[in-house]
Amino acid sequence: MATLDTRVFFFSLCLILSKQATSQLDELWLVGDDDDDPLRALQTRHARREEKCDYSVGKWSYDETYPLYDSNCPYLSSALSCQRNGRPDSYYQKWRWVPKSCSLSRFDALKFLGKMRQKRIMLVGDSIMRNQWESLVCLVQSVLPTHRKKLTYNGPTMSFHSLDFETSIEFCWAPLLVELKKGNDHERVLHLDSIEDNARYWRGVDVLVFDSAHWWTHSQKRSSWDYYKDGNKLVKAMNPMVAYERGLTTWAEWVEVNLDPSKTKVIFRTSSPRESGQKCYNQKHPLPSSSEPHVPQQSRVLKKVLMKMKYRVYLHDITTMSAYRRDGHPSVFKRAMGEEEKHHRFAGPLPDCSHWCLPGVPDIWNEMLSSIILTKAA
Numbered sequence: 001m002a003t004l005d006t007r008v009f010f011f012s013l014c015l016i017l018s019k020q021a022t023s024q025l026d027e028l029w030l031v032g033d034d035d036d037d038p039l040r041a042l043q044t045r046h047a048r049r050e051e052k053c054d055y056s057v058g059k060w061s062y063d064e065t066y067p068l069y070d071s072n073c074p075y076l077s078s079a080l081s082c083q084r085n086g087r088p089d090s091y092y093q094k095w096r097w098v099p100k101s102c103s104l105s106r107f108d109a110l111k112f113l114g115k116m117r118q119k120r121i122m123l124v125g126d127s128i129m130r131n132q133w134e135s136l137v138c139l140v141q142s143v144l145p146t147h148r149k150k151l152t153y154n155g156p157t158m159s160f161h162s163l164d165f166e167t168s169i170e171f172c173w174a175p176l177l178v179e180l181k182k183g184n185d186h187e188r189v190l191h192l193d194s195i196e197d198n199a200r201y202w203r204g205v206d207v208l209v210f211d212s213a214h215w216w217t218h219s220q221k222r223s224s225w226d227y228y229k230d231g232n233k234l235v236k237a238m239n240p241m242v243a244y245e246r247g248l249t250t251w252a253e254w255v256e257v258n259l260d261p262s263k264t265k266v267i268f269r270t271s272s273p274r275e276s277g278q279k280c281y282n283q284k285h286p287l288p289s290s291s292e293p294h295v296p297q298q299s300r301v302l303k304k305v306l307m308k309m310k311y312r313v314y315l316h317d318i319t320t321m322s323a324y325r326r327d328g329h330p331s332v333f334k335r336a337m338g339e340e341e342k343h344h345r346f347a348g349p350l351p352d353c354s355h356w357c358l359p360g361v362p363d364i365w366n367e368m369l370s371s372i373i374l375t376k377a378a
Helices: 004-028 038-051 109-115 127-141 240-258 297-307 319-323 339-343 361-374
Strands: 058-062 095-099 120-125 149-154 157-162 167-173 179-182 188-191 207-210 227-230 233-235 265-269 313-316
Touching: 095 361, 109 127, 109 361, 120 127, 127 157, 127 167, 127 361, 240 297, 265 361, 297 313, 313 361, 319 361
Parallel strands: 120 167, 120 207, 188 227, 207 265, 265 313
Antiparallel strands: 058 095, 149 157, 157 167, 179 188, 227 233
């Protein structure tokens, strides 16, 4: 028979492991811990155990079988078509992400469309989210006959439709999520507590994927607004992260009041890293993985807001993995260049170290997104 000391030791060990597992799971699904329904709480914990896979920790591995689609995809913006714009190397297209604790399946267009049959998925955010939307459209469009797919436009949204699957893959331009309006004197006012003008386009969608970070940290010269407004207060200056938290809180309140978690799955993608100056110029390989994760201030604020929500929101963390990929930005190949420009570093346009060449890094984000959806994690 086991001694009392042995039983105490094993009991203590189980408690420690249980706490560690719970902590890891909560990193993915950020929800409040004050659920007062014991049965629902137990079911939720069981579901989380099945869904657990932290895709954010891993390494980039060179793979000759990539990219997953041709660089001549007709839905690509010219600014993201680095090969068409004269980029001489294609190494940046041939890297896949290998998570440390689980496997990431190769994107399967037919499986994804099958899961999304008669459903809508909408990517909401800024131009980086538009970047990801173009990637997702290019990943699925090649398996569809030309006459069975189309694009439609409605206000700030654009939608790719698969007619046979009755699936729409949509993008909604809302870089700040909350409303940016012109006042009586034509001053630009960011309304931190108003969201409906944008949010009315999100109703009725089955899977919503959000991102909002870059515009909140623009310098004063590049800022898209002149004033912040919160309630009746109109202020000229505010700490950007305080404003960001207030705007995200407005978004969170809208989600909890207006969406039904049994019908609409919500995913929030973390910020895509951007480099300044010439840091992405002439980069041809990923940076070596470091042990220190790249956690910008916006991610901390986002996590803080999501942790307060009762609505189940999946945190899709792409920040650190993407920070290793300076080689994946358009740099000077954001437009077609003449031969002379290609060979003179400062003669051409300023490098774009924010967006991503396609095919490229956002394809891997979408492999992760597809796995999240297919494994019922969303």
